[in-house]
Amino acid sequence: MRAIQISELSGPDALTLVELPEPEASHFLTPGQGVAIDVRAAAVSFPDVLQSRGLYQFKPELPFVPGAEVAGEVVEASDGSGFRPGDRVAALTMLGGMSERAVAPAHLTYRLPDELDFAQGAALVLNYHTAYFALRLRGRVKEGEQVLVHGAAGGVGTATLQVARALGARTVAVVSTEEKERVAREAGADEVVRADEGWKDRVLEVSGGGVDVVIDPVGGDRFIDSLRSLREDGRLVVVGFTGGSIPEVKVNRLLLRNIEVVGAGWGAYAMSKPDLCRELGAEIERMIAAGHVRPIVGARFPLERAADAMRLIDGRGALGKVVLEV
Numbered sequence: 507m508r509a510i511q512i513s514e515l516s517g518p519d520a521l522t523l524v525e526l527p528e529p530e531a532s533h534f535l536t537p538g539q540g541v542a543i544d545v546r547a548a549a550v551s552f553p554d555v556l557q558s559r560g561l562y563q564f565k566p567e568l569p570f571v572p573g574a575e576v577a578g579e580v581v582e583a584s585d586g587s588g589f590r591p592g593d594r595v596a597a598l599t600m601l602g603g604m605s606e607r608a609v610a611p612a613h614l615t616y617r618l619p620d621e622l623d624f625a626q627g628a629a630l631v632l633n634y635h636t637a638y639f640a641l642r643l644r645g646r647v648k649e650g651e652q653v654l655v656h657g658a659a660g661g662v663g664t665a666t667l668q669v670a671r672a673l674g675a676r677t678v679a680v681v682s683t684e685e686k687e688r689v690a691r692e693a694g695a696d697e698v699v700r701a702d703e704g705w706k707d708r709v710l711e712v713s714g715g716g717v718d719v720v721i722d723p724v725g726g727d728r729f730i731d732s733l734r735s736l737r738e739d740g741r742l743v744v745v746g747f748t749g750g751s752i753p754e755v756k757v758n759r760l761l762l763r764n765i766e767v768v769g770a771g772w773g774a775y776a777m778s779k780p781d782l783c784r785e786l787g788a789e790i791e792r793m794i795a796a797g798h799v800r801p802i803v804g805a806r807f808p809l810e811r812a813a814d815a816m817r818l819i820d821g822r823g824a825l826g827k828v829v830l831e832v
C-alpha cells in the first residue's frame with residue numbers, strides 16, 4: 507500500500523510517499539478490538555504539523571506514518587467490534603491515517619452517516635469530539651449562553667461554532683481575514699469580529715457586556731483580553747496554542763470577577779474511556795441527523811501532496827478542515 511512516512515523531524519518537507527505492507531485489524535492494540543479501514547480520506551490537522559517537527563505531546567518512534575483520523579470502508583473487523591466489511595466509517599487512528607489502509611480501535615470508530623461524504627467523515631472525530639468536550643463537558647455551555655470562539659475558521663473553530671449552535675448557544679467568532687470571516691459565517695457564527703481590530707471591545711459590544719464562555723485554541727496574546735471578554739461566572743476553556751506561546755494568568759483576575767480557566771485536553775483523556783467515546787459519538791450523530799453538524803472541508807489534496815496540505819496549515823491558511831483524498 508502507499509503511505510506517507512516521516513523519517514526525520516524537520517517539518518512538512520520531510521514527508522515522503524513510500525510502499526509499506528498493509529496493517530491488519532489483529533495487529534492493533536487489544537486483540538479483538540481493531541478495525542482495518544480502506545482509507546478514502548485522511549485528515550491533516552495542526553497537531554500533525556507539530557508532530558512532523560517533534561513538537562507534539564505524542565512523539566512516535568521514527569519512522570512513522572502520520573495521520574490521526576480517516577474515513578473509509580471497513581475491510582476487516584475483529585469479532586465483537588460491532589463492524590462488518592463494507593461499513594462506511596469515520597475513525598480516530600491516532601497514527602497511520604495518511605495511508606491507503608489504516609487500523610483504528612473499535613471504540614474510536616463510528617458509522618459515517620449518509621449525509622456526509624468521506625472527506626467530511628475525515629473531519630468528524632478529532633474536531634467535533636474536541637468541540638463537544640470543550641463546550642459541554644469542560645465549559646458547561648447551556649442553551650441561551652454566549653460563546654466566543656477563537657481561530658473560528660479553522661478545523662476546531664468551525665466544529666465549535668456548529669456544536670455550540672446545536673447546544674442552543676449564540677456564537678461570536680474571532681478571525682483574522684475576510685475569507686475566514688466568510689467561513690465562520692458559513693459555519694453558523696452569529697457575530698464575527700476581526701482579530702486585528704480591537705476585537706475585545708467589539709466582543710463586549712456585540713455580546714451586550716460579555717460572553718459566558720470562551721473557547722480558545724489560539725492562546726498567546728489573546729488570553730488576557732479573552733478573560734476581559736467574560737461575564738461574571740464566565741469560563742475560559744483552553745484548547746490549544748496556535749498563537750505560538752502559552753499564556754500565564756494572575757489568579758486575582760479570576761477571583762475578582764468569579765471566572766474560571768479550565769483545560770480541555772480531549773485526545774489522551776478520551777482514548778482510555780470507551781464509554782465517553784461512545785457518548786460523544788452518539789451526541790455528534792444526533793447533531794448530524796438534526797442538520798447542525800456538517801464539517802467544512804476547505805482544501806482537498808491527493809495523498810502524495812500531504813506535504814503541501816501541511817504547509818497550508820503551517821502558513822495559517824487552512825479554512826475548515828484540510829483533507830487528503832486517497
Ligand SMILES: NC(=O)c1ccc[n+]([C@@H]2O[C@H](COP(=O)([O-])OP(=O)(O)OC[C@H]3O[C@@H](n4cnc5c(N)ncnc54)[C@H](OP(=O)(O)O)[C@@H]3O)[C@@H](O)[C@H]2O)c1
Binds near residue numbers: 636746750773819820
Ligand atoms: N485540546 C484538544 O483536545 C485539541 C484537539 C484538537 C486540536 N487541538 C489544538 O487546537 C488548535 C487548533 O487546531 P486546528 O486544527 O483548528 O488548527 P487550524 O485549522 O490551523 O486553525 C487554527 C487557527 O488558529 C488561528 N491562529 C492564530 N494565530 C495563529 C498562528 N500564529 N499560526 C497559526 N494559526 C493561528 C488561525 O485563525 P486566525 O487566522 O483567524 O486567527 C487559525 O485558523 C491546535 O493548537 C491543536 O493542537 C486541541
